[in-house]
Amino acid sequence: MLRKLAIIGLALLIAGTVIADVRIDWAGKLYNQMRWTTGAPGYGAHTNIWASRNNERFGNFVRSEAEFEMNATVTQYVKVYLRMKTIFDSDDPGEPNDNSANASAWQTYWTHDSGWFKLRGFRIDYMPPWENVDMISLGTPMGLGFSRWFMADRRYIDRDNAKGIYVKGHFGDVKWNVIRMWQPNWQGYDWNTGSFLAEDATYALNFNTVLNDVFGINVDGVMYIDTEFDPEDYDVNSSADDEPDGSMGTIPRYLAYGGGLSGNYDFSDVMGIEFNAMMTGQKHHQEQADADEDNIVDGWADWWPSPMYTSVMSPSGYLSFLTTDPFDNGFSPNFQFFYIHHNYISYWGSRREHDLLMIDGGIDGIRNTYGDRLGLNTFLWGGDQIGVRHYFRDNEFLRLGEGLVESPVGYWGGTFDFDFDLDNITLMGQFNYLGATDNTGGKVNEEDPNFDGPDSLMIYLPARDFSGLVGSVGVMSQVSGIDVGLEGRYGMWSDGYDKDDEYDDMTTKAMVIELMAGKQLTDALHAELKPRYQSVVDEYGEDADCTCTTNDIVIAHKWVYNFGGFDFWLRAEHLFRTSKYEYEETREEEKDEFSSHTIHAAWEVKF
């Protein structure tokens, strides 16, 4: 026994001596959020707006997060980062008509293991003493220097477990970034990367420089490769008509790629442009994915995160004109034109972390704070625009205050945005015109049965005859120490869908009028009140055969408290709704009234 203790003591002494020269910084945080609502089942998923009740959390819940981070400086050349985290819920189990709160179901998401801490990220940064290489990073990559349309930070770092080798350096004033990523085995064209994973990888390369302080240029290239064993190789499949050579052959099952030229040019300190021109595409293995050779992937489903074509390449991009008070009178106008092709493809683009377009939403449908869609197909307002296809959006496991994000894939549009800052008031506004990049269901031949699109009104590539307009004007000021504001938003859009079927025509008009008053009540407490009226009118059929009108009065208020390192937020929303269906042919009316009350609170301590 004594001998064992002596050995343990000696080991600790040696370890302590080694570690003594390594500086280790620990940090952590505890975050907890609670939502209580009287909302009916099915209203307001706080996590995933698309998921059904059976596989996502709805209604009331408590969610806790705990996290530890370690940053170690091993030497001046080597740093190590580790993150351990757990998230666990106690919530409504989500079954229809089941009101029993599943308070004992402490689950770590995705694995359903009980509240275990898991290694959520690690990285070794090596700063070599070499002339042109600045850093080699091994592990979970963050802070990548690529275009965010191609290779962005990963909020889903917890679930992706993405790892890579990231090298950055410079040649004179030209900086470069190179990466090899191992993609998670769900991150493929059919939500998987096949059975052979060892050679699956994404390679990306970036060069960037700034010329004369006014002209910034970025060149990006990315290649996503999914490789499988070759079934025609004898060493893989002994029934194949092939000679054995002792080596298992492989074939590229799927390739996705992108290239881009982006940058900015400043005409002066107060005026400049930003540009981004991209070409993206994909190529499946013809025999494996498209047996009938019609260039449409066999069995393709519209919820896949990839275009439907076996081989396709398409352009996307935007051009922005930006100003900062160019007339020296407080007026700052900005313009943007964007075109994001319906076949745009990117697996590593931003899923949440970055807002990539000037437009403040305007794509899918106005929702209230908790995801409750007001009309059936109205505009969303206030969402960030990201760099991946619709089903790659990251709208799950949101923290209090985080908004929904949208994908602009398949849309083109123009945005005029302005800010007019006068002495006592600020006027703000934005006007957008939107169109779909494709109105034919992806087909060019009118004889093709798919020319008018699939039957259902799916997100990806329905036949469309779409156009929309959405605008907002707001005014902000300060009266007796109280921040006050008024904003009006209006949008309308129409979609013909199948042009042979007038009954699926749809027109939507939406309007929001919102007041705001906010005040710092004490050093530690801020309160904000936001009442609003919103109305959405959906008309179906060429002659408005059915009209659905939804009118809401919403009283929202928010409280922020911080004292002594304790952060607390509370947001509440009281919704009073009337909705009415009117049928032109039968002259029938259906009316419905609905109200809900929601309180959502969160608190956090960092240490």
Added chain:
Amino acid sequence: MKKVLLIMLVMSISLLLAGTKIELSDPKGDDKGPGTYTYPTNPIYVPGSFDLTSATIEDKGDEIEFVVKFNAPVSFNWGDYWDVHQIQIYLDFDHVMNSGWTETIPGTQVMVDPENAWEKVVFIDPHTVPKINGEIDMKAAHMKNDIVLPAKNKPVGKSIKSTVKKVDLGVAEDVDITQWGYGILMLSATGFPGDWCVLMRRVNEYEGDHRYGGGSDGSGDPNVIDMFVDNADGSEDEIQIQYDMLDDWESGMDPEDTSENKLTTIKLVYPGK
């Protein structure tokens, strides 16, 4: 009668001074602190973001408006009000030796020359007011009364405009702002500051995802990325003046151990002198 005349005189002076506008310039490309600093690697730190280009200070009657411009647009990805900029404006009302503070807000890691000792500092940060107040209470309680938060912040394009009430600065409406000294410092804000930093991002020896490089892993190096210096006329020689001013520091390796630290000393800008 004398009293009426006096009031009229004060009002006239007040009206004349309202509208006073000071313009400062800073050369481009000097967003390197003491000349060695490099940006964090995360692309949210867009080149030029912390590169001060100009500033205007305007007397608006009962308020003073500060417009600070830099060389890249403000971004709005994850901050409460914007992402990464933190601006501190140190104000020396009297230009009297040792009249006021020579230390700066904890975490800035510079000292102010005793001849330029300041009375108030305007703290411009993207976090909520309760959050900022909580940090000040914990880390800068001793100077809390002299840290002033703007009544209004407005980020637009490549600028942030902040409006400060004169009453919050404790000065009269008829004050002549051209006689003040100004220390306008550009730092970076973070929601995960060190124990001794009021929401400012640190500079390390090597840059990281969210850390500047080119300084020290200890706490003796300034966390200032750019500042207005000398006459603030934007001339090229101000680049070297800034580098020299921010370079006179020594630091140990342990950020918690300040015994080996020697902070550098900065001077303010006096546009009226």
